[in-house]
Amino acid sequence: MQSFNPPIRTLMGPGPSDIHPRVLAAMARPTIGHLDPAFVGMMDEIKELLKYAFQTENALTMPVSAPGSAGMETCFVNLVEPGDKVIVCINGVFGGRMKENIERFGGEAIVVEDEWGTAVTPSKVEDACKAHPDAKIVAFVHAETSTGALSDAKTICKIAQDHDCLTIVDAVTSLGGVELKVDEWGIDAIYSGTQKCLSCVPGLSPVSFSEKALDKVRNRATRVPSWFMDLNLVMGYWGQGAKRAYHHTAPVNTLYALHESLVMLKEEGLEASHARHAKVHQQLKAGLEPMGISFVVPEDQRLPQLNSIVIPEGFDDAEVRGRLLNEYNLEIGAGLGALAGKVWRIGLMGDSARPEKVLFCLAALKEVLGK
Amino acid sequence: MQSFNPPIRTLMGPGPSDIHPRVLAAMARPTIGHLDPAFVGMMDEIKELLKYAFQTENALTMPVSAPGSAGMETCFVNLVEPGDKVIVCINGVFGGRMKENIERFGGEAIVVEDEWGTAVTPSKVEDACKAHPDAKIVAFVHAETSTGALSDAKTICKIAQDHDCLTIVDAVTSLGGVELKVDEWGIDAIYSGTQKCLSCVPGLSPVSFSEKALDKVRNRATRVPSWFMDLNLVMGYWGQGAKRAYHHTAPVNTLYALHESLVMLKEEGLEASHARHAKVHQQLKAGLEPMGISFVVPEDQRLPQLNSIVIPEGFDDAEVRGRLLNEYNLEIGAGLGALAGKVWRIGLMGDSARPEKVLFCLAALKEVLGK
Numbered sequence: 125m126q127s128f129n130p131p132i133r134t135l136m137g138p139g140p141s142d143i144h145p146r147v148l149a150a151m152a153r154p155t156i157g158h159l160d161p162a163f164v165g166m167m168d169e170i171k172e173l174l175k176y177a178f179q180t181e182n183a184l185t186m187p188v189s190a191p192g193s194a195g196m197e198t199c200f201v202n203l204v205e206p207g208d209k210v211i212v213c214i215n216g217v218f219g220g221r222m223k224e225n226i227e228r229f230g231g232e233a234i235v236v237e238d239e240w241g242t243a244v245t246p247s248k249v250e251d252a253c254k255a256h257p258d259a260k261i262v263a264f265v266h267a268e269t270s271t272g273a274l275s276d277a278k279t280i281c282k283i284a285q286d287h288d289c290l291t292i293v294d295a296v297t298s299l300g301g302v303e304l305k306v307d308e309w310g311i312d313a314i315y316s317g318t319q320k321c322l323s324c325v326p327g328l329s330p331v332s333f334s335e336k337a338l339d340k341v342r343n344r345a346t347r348v349p350s351w352f353m354d355l356n357l358v359m360g361y362w363g364q365g366a367k368r369a370y371h372h373t374a375p376v377n378t379l380y381a382l383h384e385s386l387v388m389l390k391e392e393g394l395e396a397s398h399a400r401h402a403k404v405h406q407q408l409k410a411g412l413e414p415m416g417i418s419f420v421v422p423e424d425q426r427l428p429q430l431n432s433i434v435i436p437e438g439f440d441d442a443e444v445r446g447r448l449l450n451e452y453n454l455e456i457g458a459g460l461g462a463l464a465g466k467v468w469r470i471g472l473m474g475d476s477a478r479p480e481k482v483l484f485c486l487a488a489l490k491e492v493l494g495k
Numbered sequence: 496m497q498s499f500n501p502p503i504r505t506l507m508g509p510g511p512s513d514i515h516p517r518v519l520a521a522m523a524r525p526t527i528g529h530l531d532p533a534f535v536g537m538m539d540e541i542k543e544l545l546k547y548a549f550q551t552e553n554a555l556t557m558p559v560s561a562p563g564s565a566g567m568e569t570c571f572v573n574l575v576e577p578g579d580k581v582i583v584c585i586n587g588v589f590g591g592r593m594k595e596n597i598e599r600f601g602g603e604a605i606v607v608e609d610e611w612g613t614a615v616t617p618s619k620v621e622d623a624c625k626a627h628p629d630a631k632i633v634a635f636v637h638a639e640t641s642t643g644a645l646s647d648a649k650t651i652c653k654i655a656q657d658h659d660c661l662t663i664v665d666a667v668t669s670l671g672g673v674e675l676k677v678d679e680w681g682i683d684a685i686y687s688g689t690q691k692c693l694s695c696v697p698g699l700s701p702v703s704f705s706e707k708a709l710d711k712v713r714n715r716a717t718r719v720p721s722w723f724m725d726l727n728l729v730m731g732y733w734g735q736g737a738k739r740a741y742h743h744t745a746p747v748n749t750l751y752a753l754h755e756s757l758v759m760l761k762e763e764g765l766e767a768s769h770a771r772h773a774k775v776h777q778q779l780k781a782g783l784e785p786m787g788i789s790f791v792v793p794e795d796q797r798l799p800q801l802n803s804i805v806i807p808e809g810f811d812d813a814e815v816r817g818r819l820l821n822e823y824n825l826e827i828g829a830g831l832g833a834l835a836g837k838v839w840r841i842g843l844m845g846d847s848a849r850p851e852k853v854l855f856c857l858a859a860l861k862e863v864l865g866k
Binding site for chain 2: 224
C-alpha cells in the first residue's frame, strides 16, 4: 500500500469546492496542542471571523468539530425536546433531513411542503404557525444544496418571531455566497459547512446561537441526548472566559485551514464575495443558454452558487459526468433524491467561483455534449 | 487579521503527538470530491489499513468523521437502548465519560470502580457480571489517557463473553502503541483517535464493529437517537458494495493524512511500533529515576506511551509547564480530573516516541527543575 496522490480536479459540484493554495498550505503547518495558548488565541480569532461571516454578535459562534450534518444535529439535538412541535419546511433533500433530526429527538414535525426546485413559500409557513400556535421552532433551509433554490430567510424568520418561534436555519451552501444576516434577520440557530462558499476543506460546521436559543438549551427539562454535541459542555470549551474546559480534542490543522479561508473572506469582503458569486452565475447562464440547457429553479428563486440544470434529452447522466471527470478532470454534481438522473448540479462556490473556471466548465460541457 | 503561523513545538503531552512531515504533506494535497472514484478507492485502502491496525476482519472498520469523543458516542448511541444494563469500568476520566454516554442514551450503568492510576480489576468485572446476569454490555478503557494505566483487555473480554455480554472498548491511546487484537480477544465495538500513537492530525476516530454488535444495531427496538452517527446509515457510506450512498461529506484532506499515517504504520509493522514505544518508555524511566521523579501507575500496569509522573514537591504545576512551553517549545500534559495539579503526563506516542525527543524532554525537565 502506497501514499495516495490524488488526481488534480476542478471541483464544480455541490462541494467540496476548489481549495485555494493558501488554505492547503495553512493546513499543513505543524500541529500544536489544542490547549496551547497560541492555539486558543487562534480559536478566538476564528470566532471573530465567523461572527463577521454570519453578521452576528452571538457569543456562541464557532465551528463544530465535524461536518455540516453534525452542525445540523447540534442545532436539533440541543433545541428539540421530546414532544416539541417543530414546523419544518421541505423543498429538497436537506429539509427532509431536518425532519429526520426532529423525529429522532422526539419532536413532532409539522411539514410545510414546497415543490423541489422552488423556494419555501412564506405564506405557507405563516399558515402553519397559525394552525399550530403551540409550535416552538420553525426550521428551514436557506439555500437548498439539492436543488439550488434560495428561500427568503428574512421574511420566514419575521413570521417565526411573530409567532414566538425560534428559528433553525441551514446555511450550508449560502454562507459567504449570498446575503445572510443572522442578527438583523433574527436567526436563533444556524449551521453551515466549510467546503462550500468558504472554500475550506470539508470537516467542520460553523454554527451560531442566539441568547434566546441558548436559554432554551440551558433550561431543558431533559438532558441533551448527546455528549459530543451538548452545547452546555461545548460552551465551556469554545466559550468566552479565561479558563477553557477540556471537552474533546479539536481538529487542529483543519482549524488552521478554516482560519485561513476566513481571513481570505475578510480580505475580499462579504459584499465583494457575494458580487463575485452573482457575476459568475450570470456568466454560466449566458454560456448555457445557447446550448439549450435550462435551469431547474425559476430565475427569481435561483441561488447563484449552486445551479441545477436539466440534463438535455438523449444524454446519459453518469456517462457525461464520467467523461468530464476522466477526460477533463472536471467534477460536476449528480442530482440528489427525487432529482437523481434528471439534473446536474454545477457549483460555483468559493474558489470555484472564478471566471476562468466557468469558461473551462462551459467549454468542456460543449465538447462532451457536442453543442 | 492575518494568517496564523503556529510556533514549532515538540508535542509530548497526551495528544496530539508530533505529526510526521509525510502526513502533513499528504494532508495538503489538492482536495477531490468525496464521491470521486479515486477517493472511494482511497477509502477502501483506509479500511484495509485500519483492519491491520486493529487486527480484525470486521467489515465495518472505518474512521468516524469526527474526534475520538464522537467515536465513543458512535459506539454507545448505537449499542445502548433505553433500559439496557451496561457494566462500565471506571479507573479514570474516560471511564467516567463512558458512564455519561450510557446514561444519556437511557441505559443503566453498573459501575465497577478501580483507583485512578491502576488497571481495571478483572475479578471485579466478573463479580459484576454475576451480580447482574441481565447486563448486556461490558464497557472499559484499554489505555486510560488520564492516568496511563493499561488494562487487561483480553481477560476482561473473555469474562464478558462468558456472560453473554457485548464489549465496548476505548482504544484511543492504545492503538498502534501496545498490543491490541480485536478479533482474537473478541472485542465487539472499539473506538480510537488519530492524534495519539498513529501520529495523525486530530479529528477522526477509527472504529470497528463485530457482526454481533451490528446485529444488535440492526435489530434495535428504537431508532438510534442520532442521524450523524447512526451506523445503519453510515454503513451505506463506508460499507462494502459497489454503490455508496451519500451520507455526509467526508473530511477529505484529513483522510489523506490518516491514509498516510496508516501506510507508515504498515511499513514499520505493528510489532516494531509496539517495541519502539516500549523502548522509549524505558529510556524515559531511566532518565526520570535519577531526578527522583516517580510514576503514578504501578510498573506492571503501566502504559509505555502515556506516563503520569508525580510533580516533585516544591514545584508549581502550571509554572513548570509554562516554562517548558515558552522557553523550550516543549509541551507536556497537565493532570486531568482528580489528578489535576498533582501529576504531569508525558506522552511518547507515534512520532513523539523517538529517542532524540525523549533525550530532549529529559534534558529540558532537568534544567527547569534544577535536578
